[in-house]
Amino acid sequence: MSPEHWTRPAHPANETDDVRTEPPAATAAKPTREQVIAGLRATSEGGADLVQLLTPEGQRVSHPDFDIDFTAEQLRDLYRDMVLVRRFDREGNALQRQGQLGIWVPLLGQEAAQVGAGRAMRPRDMAFPSYREHGVAWCRGLDPTELLGIFRGTDHGSWDPLSTGFHLYTIVIGNQALNATGYAMGQKFDGKVGDDDGEATMVFFGDGATSQGDVHEAMVWGSVYDAPLVLFCQNNQWAISEPLERQTRVPLYRRAEGYGFPGIRVDGNDVLASLAVSQWALDECRHGNGPVLIEAFTYRMDAHTTTDDPTRYRLTDELEAWKLKDPIERLRVHLVREHDAGQDFFDDVQAESDALAARFRDFCFAMPEPDPSRIFSEVYAEESPVVAAQRDEQLRYLDGFAEPAQGGAH
Amino acid sequence: MAAPAMERTDVGDGSTGRSAVQTVTMAKSLNLAMRSALESDPKVLVMGEDVGKLGGVFRVTDGLQKDFGEHRVLGTPLAESGIIGTAVGLAIRGYRPVCEIQFDGFIFPGYDQIVSQLAKLHFRSQGKVTMSVVVRVPFGGGIGAVEHHSESPESLFAHVAGVKVVACSNPADAYWMLRQAIACDDPVLFFEPKRRYYEKAELDTEAQPPPLFTSRVLRRGSAATIATYGPTVHTCLAAASAAAEEGTELEVVDLRSLSPLDLEPVFESVRRTGRLVLASEAPAESSVTSEIAARVQQECFYSLEAPVLRVTGFDVPYPPTKLEKHYLPDLDRVLDAVDRSLAF
Numbered sequence: 001m002s003p004e005h006w007t008r009p010a011h012p013a014n015e016t017d018d019v020r021t022e023p024p025a026a027t028a029a030k031p032t033r034e035q036v037i038a039g040l041r042a043t044s045e046g047g048a049d050l051v052q053l054l055t056p057e058g059q060r061v062s063h064p065d066f067d068i069d070f071t072a073e074q075l076r077d078l079y080r081d082m083v084l085v086r087r088f089d090r091e092g093n094a095l096q097r098q099g100q101l102g103i104w105v106p107l108l109g110q111e112a113a114q115v116g117a118g119r120a121m122r123p124r125d126m127a128f129p130s131y132r133e134h135g136v137a138w139c140r141g142l143d144p145t146e147l148l149g150i151f152r153g154t155d156h157g158s159w160d161p162l163s164t165g166f167h168l169y170t171i172v173i174g175n176q177a178l179n180a181t182g183y184a185m186g187q188k189f190d191g192k193v194g195d196d197d198g199e200a201t202m203v204f205f206g207d208g209a210t211s212q213g214d215v216h217e218a219m220v221w222g223s224v225y226d227a228p229l230v231l232f233c234q235n236n237q238w239a240i241s242e243p244l245e246r247q248t249r250v251p252l253y254r255r256a257e258g259y260g261f262p263g264i265r266v267d268g269n270d271v272l273a274s275l276a277v278s279q280w281a282l283d284e285c286r287h288g289n290g291p292v293l294i295e296a297f298t299y300r301m302d303a304h305t306t307t308d309d310p311t312r313y314r315l316t317d318e319l320e321a322w323k324l325k326d327p328i329e330r331l332r333v334h335l336v337r338e339h340d341a342g343q344d345f346f347d348d349v350q351a352e353s354d355a356l357a358a359r360f361r362d363f364c365f366a367m368p369e370p371d372p373s374r375i376f377s378e379v380y381a382e383e384s385p386v387v388a389a390q391r392d393e394q395l396r397y398l399d400g401f402a403e404p405a406q407g408g409a410h
Numbered sequence: 411m412a413a414p415a416m417e418r419t420d421v422g423d424g425s426t427g428r429s430a431v432q433t434v435t436m437a438k439s440l441n442l443a444m445r446s447a448l449e450s451d452p453k454v455l456v457m458g459e460d461v462g463k464l465g466g467v468f469r470v471t472d473g474l475q476k477d478f479g480e481h482r483v484l485g486t487p488l489a490e491s492g493i494i495g496t497a498v499g500l501a502i503r504g505y506r507p508v509c510e511i512q513f514d515g516f517i518f519p520g521y522d523q524i525v526s527q528l529a530k531l532h533f534r535s536q537g538k539v540t541m542s543v544v545v546r547v548p549f550g551g552g553i554g555a556v557e558h559h560s561e562s563p564e565s566l567f568a569h570v571a572g573v574k575v576v577a578c579s580n581p582a583d584a585y586w587m588l589r590q591a592i593a594c595d596d597p598v599l600f601f602e603p604k605r606r607y608y609e610k611a612e613l614d615t616e617a618q619p620p621p622l623f624t625s626r627v628l629r630r631g632s633a634a635t636i637a638t639y640g641p642t643v644h645t646c647l648a649a650a651s652a653a654a655e656e657g658t659e660l661e662v663v664d665l666r667s668l669s670p671l672d673l674e675p676v677f678e679s680v681r682r683t684g685r686l687v688l689a690s691e692a693p694a695e696s697s698v699t700s701e702i703a704a705r706v707q708q709e710c711f712y713s714l715e716a717p718v719l720r721v722t723g724f725d726v727p728y729p730p731t732k733l734e735k736h737y738l739p740d741l742d743r744v745l746d747a748v749d750r751s752l753a754f
Contacts, residue, residue, distance in 0.1 A: 156534035172526040182499020189481055217492035378537035381595035386670040
């Protein structure tokens with residue numbers, strides 16, 4: 001059974017005519033054993049329309065619409081990307097556990113979706129992330145240490161969105177979908193759409209965000225303005241503790257039809273498919289045929305954030321089922337079986353990831369406290385006299401605690 | 411206000427005549443300001459529901475789409491978060507969107523994008539992203555409209571760090587303040603008193619306007635100070651004229667900028683008069699007028715001869731139109747507050 005065949009909960013209404021004090025039947029209904037199994041399958045099977053180029057067993061399969069050739073070098077690069085991204089993600093998680101970060105947002109399990117999408121983008125394209133897109137950040141050329149400030153509390157994002165082509169992390173769910181749409185409209189108004197050299201925008205959001213009005217409005221705006229916009233939804237099955245069935249009654253990729261543009265479901269744990277579909281979608285946008293909705297069918301293997309406890313709301317079996325679909329492992333098997341990748345290659349990637357993790361950790365420990373004046377700087381492009389007066393007063397106050405200068409007579 | 415000696419032509423509404431001094435409605439002034447901005451900067455866009463062929467529900471954008479095209483004047487889908495949210499993205503791309511919200515009470519679906527993104531991106535990006543967006547909001551009551559069409563939500567935005575909030579009160583200010591707001595690199599919430607849209611006054615398009623974020627003394631007087639903004643400026647000026655007939659000279663300050671507030675002219679005035687009456691259509695509690703009252707007692711404590719008094723709307727949802735005459739501050743309520751201040 002695929003998600004397309006989800007069953008609605010049976011309503012045990014009309015069983016008796018007794019006057020009841022229980023809650024309404026729709027919420028009181030307990031799922032049957034079959035429904036529990038169907039739910040499990042719904043979160044682990046992408047259905048017949050899932051675009052896949054690499055099976056969980058590492059077998060290369062073809063697809064009539066999205067088959068592209070990858071060189072052995074490209075495959076190794078994608079593997080390396082995913083291993084490095086996973087490594088600094090795990091290091092971020094560990095640093096939070098050690099009290100070095102206030103919070104971390106793990107991406108474990110979503111490396112293929114993000115690296116595939118990120119590597120499909122060109123330098124002049126623009127990415128609008130939510131807050132879990134560490135893998136996309138990596139592909140846009142950000143040093144992972146640039147992500148640390150947000151979680152250590154020293155800044156709200158220190159990178160330059162315009163020069164990196166990677167907008168700041170957006171925490172309010174779905175806001176970035178509209179911001180991305182506006183940016184993509186700007187690309188179109190600038191005449192940067194229409195041929196192979198065209199530009200495109202890719203916006204990242206989760207399955208939970210699809211319930212937000214902003215994501216709906218982004219699809220309306222994107223559609224009626226023919227914006228070069230790829231809406232990349234990482235359906236990781238859970239919006240913190242709320243399952244996908246609390247967000248939708250139809251598979252998410254099918255929503256696109258209602259807005260008048262293509263929707264595609266890709267195996268989000270297959271980096272090759274993610275890249276191929278993203279490349280196709282971006283090309284469509286470059287040529288003026290956007291928007292496109294991509295639903296990357298994947299799974300969040302860790303908590304929503306380090307403050308979350310997924311053992312309260314999801315079954316261990318579900319996680320175990322998804323471990324068998326691990327995005328890194330399937331490419332590793334493929335490289336060994338089909339491309340003669342030897343232990344040296346894997347050792348090299350391992351060593352590189354160890355070095356990255358060490359550098360990431362050291363950078364975190366060494367991050368300086370921001371200067372108190374930062375509270376008041378860049379609030380406005382044209383300084384506000386109100387903020388300036390508050391800044392001056394606060395800095396004067398802090399100066400009162402400064403040690404008096406040494407010198408003079410003893 | 412002394413205007414320089416120039417040829418004067420009453421061009422009225424709908425005219426495309428160009429002379430430095432014209433007598434125009436506020437709606438026309440705003441239209442001229444957007445027209446001028448669209449002409450001088452190809453990155454300026456006008457966007458909102460019905461701003462195209464209809465010219466906006468108040469006709470403030472009349473003719474702009476016809477002259478500048480659908481890619482400069484965007485009649486958008488009907489969703490306020492979408493209007494503000496896409497304007498944020500366009501600003502990131504280097505555009506200068508001027509958004510129109512049809513009525514004050516409709517801005518709330520866009521509040522999230524204003525507060526969460528528009529107000530914060532410059533700070534969050536440490537100045538790397540500039541949010542040059544203007545959000546035009548027709549506000550205030552007195553037009554006999556159904557609910558959600560007569561509100562004064564400006565204090566909600568004045569409380570938000572990262573956006574600037576201004577309110578115009580006459581055609582000349584409407585023109586210059588909007589031009590300056592569009593040129594400003596910060597997001598500006600631009601409140602337009604809708605019941606004054608069709609009142610006419612002189613506009614000099616070659617004048618040297620005061621800076622945008624400043625207040626302005628409109629009438630000199632020594633008995634008491636009235637500080638106000640937007641639709642109640644006209645009311646307070648009328649009250650001052652009535653008081654003058656009885657020998658009481660009131661000073662009237664048009665605040666113009668609500669965030670940041672330019673209170674030096676108010677402080678200076680209160681130090682002379684010793685009395686301050688604040689007038690606004692907005693509910694009183696935790697409002698712009700509350701802020702001014704607090705700051706005036708902080709700065710002018712020893713000059714005050716009477717407590718700061720306020721004449722405002724009430725802390726209730728905006729009432730049905732048959733009751734709005736009791737809700738809106740009118741000339742008599744303003745004068746009653748002045749009398750109470752003078753009686754101290």
